[in-house]
Each structure stands twice: as structure tokens, then as C-alpha cells.
Amino acid sequence: MLFNNKEVAVAKGKVGVIMGSESDLDVIMECIKLLKLFGVNFEVDVTSAHRSPKKTHEYARKAAQRGFNLIIAAAGGSAHLAGVIAAETTLPVIAIPVPSGELRGVDALLSTVQMPKGVPVATMGIGKSGAANAALLAIQILSLSDAPLRKKLHGFKKELADRVSEVSGKTKKNLEKIIEKI
Ligand code: RP5
Numbered sequence: 001m002l003f004n005n006k007e008v009a010v011a012k013g014k015v016g017v018i019m020g021s022e023s024d025l026d027v028i029m030e031c032i033k034l035l036k037l038f039g040v041n042f043e044v045d046v047t048s049a050h051r052s053p054k055k056t057h058e059y060a061r062k063a064a065q066r067g068f069n070l071i072i073a074a075a076g077g078s079a080h081l082a083g084v085i086a087a088e089t090t091l092p093v094i095a096i097p098v099p100s101g102e103l104r105g106v107d108a109l110l111s112t113v114q115m116p117k118g119v120p121v122a123t124m125g126i127g128k129s130g131a132a133n134a135a136l137l138a139i140q141i142l143s144l145s146d147a148p149l150r151k152k153l154h155g156f157k158k159e160l161a162d163r164v165s166e167v168s169g170k171t172k173k174n175l176e177k178i179i180e181k182i
Pocket of ligand 1: 074
């Protein structure tokens with residue numbers, strides 16, 4: 001089972017994972033867990049488009065020369081982290097809108113997804129599922145030039161499908177029992 005596989009070889013590419021605040025970590029762990037599971041190299045950092053703009057610009061400018069193949073940027077509030085990074089690099093940027101404050105991530109989603117023409121950001125869904133999908137999208141991009149990683153993705157997909165079959169089999173039996181009693 002891929003989910004329990006501890007012996008994963010290290011993939012070729014490297015991902016930069018950044019978050020706007022340490023308070024985003026709980027959500028970002030869903031991303032980090034999957035990157036680790038697939039054996040992808042990554043580096044984590046905290047930088048904010050609003051609170052540490054200089055560091056954020058510097059990070060974006062140096063990302064390619066530091067060997068990153070793509071950046072995953074997570075932020076909440078009126079999130080601008082992914083957009084600011086995308087403005088300064090040609091690397092693909094994947095955004096995770098983090099739920100925080102009164103609007104619970106809808107603010108972060110909207111401020112990230114509707115980028116101006118010319119500066120794309122691949123925006124995931126809000127929160128933990130978005131964080132997991134950010135990792136998977138990054139892995140899919142890296143797998144274009146990494147056959148062993150692609151093989152792991154096929155295994156992952158098969159596992160997802162097997163689980164649905166298992167659960168749907170049980171649900172079907174339960175439903176049949178309930179219908180019989182009606
Ligand atoms: C954003 O503001 C961060 O990404 C975080 O999601 C949100 C709240 O940050 P803290 O006030 O918890 O540091 O910049």
C-alpha cells in the first residue's frame with residue numbers, strides 16, 4: 001500500500017513550500033505528508049507578502065537558482081503570497097488558500113484564484129484537501145520527467161479506486177438490507 005510505504009526513493013525535483021504564517025502549518029502538513037510519502041525533496045519556509053515583503057520578493061527571485069522546480073505557497077486572509085511569488089518567477093506556482101478569520105478562507109481563495117492575465121497561479125481548494133491536492137499536482141508536474149515518480153502516482157490512483165470499490169461494496173450490502181426491511 002503506497003500510503004504505508006516508508007521506503008520511497010528520492011525523486012528528482014525539488015519543491016519550495018512557503019506559508020504566510022506559522023499558524024498555517026496545520027493545513028500545510030497535509031501537503032508535506034504527501035511530498036514526504038512520494039519521496040519528493042522540499043524545503044519549507046515562512047514568509048509573508050504583507051509582513052515580510054522584502055523576504056518574499058527575494059525568495060521568489062532566487063527560487064530558480066536555488067534549484068526549485070516549482071513553488072507551493074499557502075496563505076490565509078487577503079492572501080497575496082502566491083501571486084507575489086508568481087510575479088517574480090517563471091517557475092509554476094501552486095496556491096493553497098488557508099482558512100482563517102471571519103471569512104474562513106473564501107477571502108484567500110478569491111484573492112488568489114482571480115489572477116490578472118499573464119501571471120498564472122494554480123489555485124487549489126480551501127484548506128486541507130487543497131493542501132493535499134497541491135502536493136499531488138506538484139508531484140504530477142515533477143513526474144513528467146521522472147518515470148519512477150509516475151509509477152508511484154499510478155499506484156496511488158489505483159489505491160484510491162480500490163478503496164472506493166471496497167466501500168461501495170459494503171454500502172451496497174447495507175443498502176440492500178435496509179431496502180429489504182422497508
Ligand atoms: C496570513 O494571515 C497567514 O498566511 C495566515 O493564514 C493569516 C493569519 O496569520 P497569523 O495572524 O495567524 O500570523 O498572512
